[in-house]
Amino acid sequence: MIQECVEQFACQAANINFNVDGLLNGFWQLTIDGLSWGAIYALVAVGYTLVFGVLRLINFAHSEIFMLGMFGAYFCLDMILGFAPSGNAYSKGIALTILYLLIAMLFAMLVSGTAAVGLEFIAYRPLRRRNARPLTFLITAIGMSFVLQEFVHFILPHIIKGYGGSNAQQPIILVQPKTQFTIFGATVSNVTLVVIAAALVLALLTDIAINRTKFGRGIRAVAQDPTTATLMGVSRERIIITTFLIGGLLAGAAAMLYTLKVPQGIIYSGGFLLGIKAFSAAVLGGIGNLRGALLGGLLLGVMENYGQAVFGTQWRDVVAFVLLVLVLLIRPTGILGESLGKARA
Amino acid sequence: MRGRVARSAFALGSAGLVVLGIAGCNQSAPEENTAQANLKIVEQVQIDENGAEVKAAEGATAADPAGDGKATCPPVSIAMAGALNGPDAALGINIKNGVQLAIDKHNAANPGCQVQLKPFDTEGDPQKATGIAPQIVDDQYTIGLVGPAFSGETKATGTVFDQAGLVATTASATNVTLSENGWKTFFRGLANDGVQGPSVANYLKNTLAYKKICVVDDSTDYGLGLATAVRETLGPVADSSCNISVKKGDKDFSAAVTQVKGASPDAVFYSGYYSEAAPFVQQLKDGGVTATFVSADGTKDPEFVKQAGEASKDAILACPCGPATGTFAEEYSKKFGQEAGTYSVEGYDLGTILLKGIDSGAITRPALLDFVKTYDGQGLGRKYQWNDKGELTTTLIWIYKVQ
Numbered sequence: 001m002i003q004e005c006v007e008q009f010a011c012q013a014a015n016i017n018f019n020v021d022g023l024l025n026g027f028w029q030l031t032i033d034g035l036s037w038g039a040i041y042a043l044v045a046v047g048y049t050l051v052f053g054v055l056r057l058i059n060f061a062h063s064e065i066f067m068l069g070m071f072g073a074y075f076c077l078d079m080i081l082g083f084a085p086s087g088n089a090y091s092k093g094i095a096l097t098i099l100y101l102l103i104a105m106l107f108a109m110l111v112s113g114t115a116a117v118g119l120e121f122i123a124y125r126p127l128r129r130r131n132a133r134p135l136t137f138l139i140t141a142i143g144m145s146f147v148l149q150e151f152v153h154f155i156l157p158h159i160i161k162g163y164g165g166s167n168a169q170q171p172i173i174l175v176q177p178k179t180q181f182t183i184f185g186a187t188v189s190n191v192t193l194v195v196i197a198a199a200l201v202l203a204l205l206t207d208i209a210i211n212r213t214k215f216g217r218g219i220r221a222v223a224q225d226p227t228t229a230t231l232m233g234v235s236r237e238r239i240i241i242t243t244f245l246i247g248g249l250l251a252g253a254a255a256m257l258y259t260l261k262v263p264q265g266i267i268y269s270g271g272f273l274l275g276i277k278a279f280s281a282a283v284l285g286g287i288g289n290l291r292g293a294l295l296g297g298l299l300l301g302v303m304e305n306y307g308q309a310v311f312g313t314q315w316r317d318v319v320a321f322v323l324l325v326l327v328l329l330i331r332p333t334g335i336l337g338e339s340l341g342k343a344r345a
Numbered sequence: 346m347r348g349r350v351a352r353s354a355f356a357l358g359s360a361g362l363v364v365l366g367i368a369g370c371n372q373s374a375p376e377e378n379t380a381q382a383n384l385k386i387v388e389q390v391q392i393d394e395n396g397a398e399v400k401a402a403e404g405a406t407a408a409d410p411a412g413d414g415k416a417t418c419p420p421v422s423i424a425m426a427g428a429l430n431g432p433d434a435a436l437g438i439n440i441k442n443g444v445q446l447a448i449d450k451h452n453a454a455n456p457g458c459q460v461q462l463k464p465f466d467t468e469g470d471p472q473k474a475t476g477i478a479p480q481i482v483d484d485q486y487t488i489g490l491v492g493p494a495f496s497g498e499t500k501a502t503g504t505v506f507d508q509a510g511l512v513a514t515t516a517s518a519t520n521v522t523l524s525e526n527g528w529k530t531f532f533r534g535l536a537n538d539g540v541q542g543p544s545v546a547n548y549l550k551n552t553l554a555y556k557k558i559c560v561v562d563d564s565t566d567y568g569l570g571l572a573t574a575v576r577e578t579l580g581p582v583a584d585s586s587c588n589i590s591v592k593k594g595d596k597d598f599s600a601a602v603t604q605v606k607g608a609s610p611d612a613v614f615y616s617g618y619y620s621e622a623a624p625f626v627q628q629l630k631d632g633g634v635t636a637t638f639v640s641a642d643g644t645k646d647p648e649f650v651k652q653a654g655e656a657s658k659d660a661i662l663a664c665p666c667g668p669a670t671g672t673f674a675e676e677y678s679k680k681f682g683q684e685a686g687t688y689s690v691e692g693y694d695l696g697t698i699l700l701k702g703i704d705s706g707a708i709t710r711p712a713l714l715d716f717v718k719t720y721d722g723q724g725l726g727r728k729y730q731w732n733d734k735g736e737l738t739t740t741l742i743w744i745y746k747v748q
Binding site for chain 2 (some may be wrong): 026029030035037062086087089165166168171173177261262263264265267270273305307309310312313314316317
């Protein structure tokens with residue numbers, strides 16, 4: 001059980017398959033599972049893309065905003081709604097379950113939104129005041145990512161007993177995955193339905209907020225040309241806060257949906273890989289571009305699921321990143337192009 | 346603009362409060378879970394390399410560190426080296442507490458022989474251990490060592506202890522090659538990795554008579570190594586249509602579940618750690634797979650049951666580590682405020698053996714080394730007697746079950 005690699009087993013490479021039948025047979029199932037993962041990627045990707053559009057900053061700490069959202073949802077179910085963690089599923093009936101999920105989601109959004117705005121205040125605003133160089137922002141973002149992770153890893157257990165630490169939270173399962181119906185032979189579970197439906201609604205709302213409201217116009221204006229936007233009476237600072245807030249809210253919602261899919265995933269390091277994937281999704285769709293992030297997320301989720309069917313489960317992440325490289329080789333600005341400010345967005 | 350923000354924030358906030366209020370009234374105890382919350386990993390039987398069940402030796406009682414209470418000795422100490430801080434600290438602390446318990450029992454019973462425990466924190470890191478090994482060796486009062494805990498650090502420091510003639514008994518380093526370095530001071534208190542795979546595979550194939558088994562590994566050194574041994578021993582029983590490799594860190598196993606379901610095996614052997622085993626077993630059960638879930642020492646952790654809940658029921662877990670039972674378990678949890686964990690028993694047994702040596706008058710390094718070399722006696726976890734390489738002469742694997 002000792003993890004170090006000492007000679008004997010060290011050099012066995014994982015084997016790669018090439019199983020096209022697996023893809024063809026399970027095509028619809030893979031598509032649906034992939035879509036539900038992609039929906040989560042998409043929601044998180046929005047946070048990366050909006051902040052990049054407005055600040056030209058890759059907010060690497062966004063994955064930790066997502067992670068805090070998972071803890072927020074868990075805290076809400078555990079402490080506020082009084083569900084004891086047990087690893088077994090509760091059955092509360094559809095109406096009540098949806099209500100509880102909604103509350104948990106709102107709470108997670110609150111936690112993540114607050115954390116994102118707090119991050120902006122503590123880490124990025126002071127740098128902006130001092131006209132720091134872009135690289136400083138990037139390093140700060142990476143640093144904050146570690147700070148938040150280690151906070152949950154080492155400090156949170158001393159603040160709230162039983163939270164954080166090296167192990168994942170003991171799960172609270174509200175929705176027992178059950179097949180609801182089948183399309184083209186693919187089973188659709190209640191969890192998948194909830195995830196995709198919630199993500200669709202949220203994506204739609206965000207799209208309207210960015211493209212149809214005064215706020216959205218402000219965000220697009222600052223993204224396009226900060227100086228002119230300021231001259232036109234748009235408060236850049238307020239726009240920046242709003243941007244972080246929207247990104248945080250969506251990350252919180254995504255976090256709750258993620259814990260539905262993976263109840264055992266609530267751990268301090270649980271946001272990291274998903275964050276990287278979501279960032280890739282944002283780049284894939286064209287970073288700075290809202291619809292690009294949504295499309296990129298869905299595409300990445302589906303493609304990596306196809307990939308794992310063909311090459312084997314352990315190659316899922318490899319497929320995702322190779323896909324990213326290939327798309328960027330052909331279209332360096334991503335599928336829908338980069339700018340949040342341009343007419344495309 | 347500001348007014349609008351305030352208004353919508355207010356609306357959102359009050360809506361949230363109303364919802365919370367409703368929920369508060371609904372607050373209810375989770376009635377359906379209380380009855381099933383008592384799942385535990387319980388030891389079943391010991392097996393040999395052919396997978397045959399081995400009964401515990403009749404009438405053999407475990408060595409007691411207290412001895413006869415008449416021992417006298419000059420001030421000597423036993424060192425313990427392992428991860429006491431950092432992410433892998435749990436195992437190191439389990440071992441340290443085991444040794445501590447043995448020494449405390451000994452010292453309480455023998456006023457004329459007070460042995461001190463000197464713990465050294467290596468963080469499980471071979472490099473740190475290399476720096477710490479000379480400190481252990483240079484302390485003249487230290488005549489025996491329990492540790493190092495992990496294989497990597499043991500490999501890095503074995504030569505130092507060998508040259509100093511300091512007997513180094515490890516409670517948890519299971520890499521096969523460690524005993525092949527010619528170290529005269531290396532003693533392993535449990536079966537190595539090369540034993541576990543074949544033993545558990547034969548147990549599944551011969552004793553439990555499973556006809557079709559899916560072997561899933563997590564692509565780590567440990568997981569892949571163990572899975573390879575299991576697959577080889579199982580032969581055709583390991584269904585090649587569901588030889589699956591997943592990745593450590595994965596939490597979504599839907600593809601693997603579909604593949605296992607297609608093969609409809611008698612058992613699924615997962616070769617990896619509990620953090621992935623828990624979601625995997627749950628997703629298997631959710632996906633309608635009824636095959637027995639089998640795993641090994643990487644999964645034998647209370648966290649596995651905590652995380653997987655009811656889905657972990659009836660899972661079979663193999664481990665070279667012995668079970669903490671009876672008075673040992675009681676004394677341990679009373680003293681340290683937590684339950685005895687994996688390798689606590691090994692730490693206790695090895696500590697006891699060293700103490701027995703000291704009580705018998707072996708109060709120098711060469712004398713204690715000779716004592717351990719020729720030792721033959723029953724411990725809590727197993728019978729301890731070593732061959733000239735420092736491997737146990739009988740290497741048995743414990744089978745546990747979640748129930």
